[in-house]
Amino acid sequence: MKNLFGMGAGEITAELLQWNLPGYRGKQIAEWMYQKGAMSFAEMTNLPEKLRGALSKEYEILRADCRDSQFSADGKTAKFLLGFSDGTAVETVLMRQSYGNSICVSTQAGCNMGCVFCASTLHGMARNLLAGEILAQAIHIQEMLRREAAGQKVDTMVIMGSGEPLMNYENVVRFLRLCHADDVMGMGYRNMTISTSGIVPNIYRLMEEGIPVSLSISLHAPDDALRSRLMPINRKYPLADVIKAGTAYGEKTGRRVTYEYILIDHVNDGEEQAEELVALLRGKLASVNLIPINPVVERNLNRPSKQRVEWFEKYLFAHHIPVTLRREMGADIQAACGQLRNKNMT
Ligand code: SF4
Missing domain, CATH: 1.10.150.530 (DNA polymerase; domain 1)
Structure with missing residues (x-):
């Protein structure tokens, strides 16, 4: 069939x-x-x-079935483990924000990028998801919202769950086009954000697709030595090339590129890194999203104090780099990607 x-x-x-x-x-x-x-x-x-x-x-009609779920105490964040017919399962998250319902979908089962702060990569990558399997995650949540209240829907979407979306390029682009189609979800491209660890050739490829989705690049360090330590992919696509590709994407699409920066206590949150980050992004159509890390005890990666986080944010702001600090959502349900899936694998 x-x-x-x-x-x-x-x-x-x-x-x-x-x-x-x-x-x-x-x-x-x-x-x-x-x-x-x-x-x-x-x-x-x-x-x-x-x-x-x-x-x-x-x-x-093969959809996704819900194998497990977790709900935060404040009811704003829900995480689902959604499974497919071959037994593969991935995580999908719903965040009820003040500006609407936002979801985070996965594009691969697991991930082999090896970022040291990420639970999704601990067991490597099982396989790429098909476009229909990525779509099944979005539709699963859309239907749940509709059942709750007529007219309720998924308003925005981030492709930021497990997996590196630009390593599953064809399926991800097909998925984005499906979400945009009137008879599927009818979602505007501007409401979709694709998050990448910096797969340079495919950033250039994406900007030629004619689909002006927002681009978010995981930076996490302002120099090659530290970034390679945190994100092994930096050895293949070094920082300067990643920033160059991000800048080109911003210029071509007119969309501000967001650089994600996970703040790790006494690893990348010092004055030296703040200065380097400013130098790297000054004058670019870019903003920085600071994310205090969900601690990874096994790797001794800890969250900085509130004061250090605020200092870093103020430093960027004072040097004219648009900056946001990610509000913590769902910490009580282990919202860091990969943790619910790992729990069900062991
Ligand atoms: S942060 Fe993203 S790219 Fe890095 S290992 Fe995790 S899922 Fe993969």
């Missing part, structure tokens, strides 16, 4: 071409799967009964 979930209306129409169906059938099937929560063809009541029967014999 072939899976239709993950195909857009046009692709469904093309897939069913030999059935000589009117063009609008593809759109109807897409709307049922992505907007009306249909789990089977039998539910698609505006399709002729004979067609529903024929579809059920040759095609299936």
Whole structure:
């Protein structure tokens, strides 16, 4: 049986071409799967009964099933372990922000980038997710929100869960286009943010796609020696090349690039690093998002004191680098990516 979930209306129409169906059938099937929560063809009541029967014999609708979940005490953050038909499972997070519902989706099961502060990489990478599997995460949460209240939906999305999205390039770009399609989620590209550890060639490739998604680059250190220690990918794509690619992306798309900077106590939060960071980003269409680390006890990576965090933020601000400090959400449910999945693997 072939899976239709993950195909857009046009692709469904093309897939069913030999059935000589009117063009609008593809759109109807897409709307049922992505907007009306249909789990089977039998539910698609505006399709002729004979067609529903024929579809059920040759095609299936493979969604994600929820294997585990955690909810923060304040009810604002929820984390789901969503599984696919081969047993693979990934984490997806919902954050109810003041500006709307934001989700964080995974693009690979695990990750092999090896960032020292990240739980997703501890068991390496199992496999890339298909576009339909990334979409299934977003649709799972969209349907949950709809059940809660009519009109409620996913408003913004970050592609920042487990995995390096630009190492699963084709599936991720296909997923972004699907989310944007009217008969799927109808989400504006500006409401989508792709987060990368800095896969330079694919940043250039992405900026030529004509899909102006926001770009977020994990920096975490302002010099090559420290960055290579924290993020091994820096040995392949060093800092200067990453910043150059980020700058080109900003200029081409007109979108401000965000540099993520996890603050680690007495590792990258000193005056020297603050100065270097300012020098690196001065005059660029860029902002810095500071994230006090979720401590990784095994690696002796600790969160800086509130005073050190505030000092770092003020330093950047005083030197005209737009800066935000990520508000901590869901710390009580171990919101750092990979931890719920790891718990279910052991
Ligand atoms: S931070 Fe992102 S790129 Fe780095 S290991 Fe974790 S999931 Fe992979």
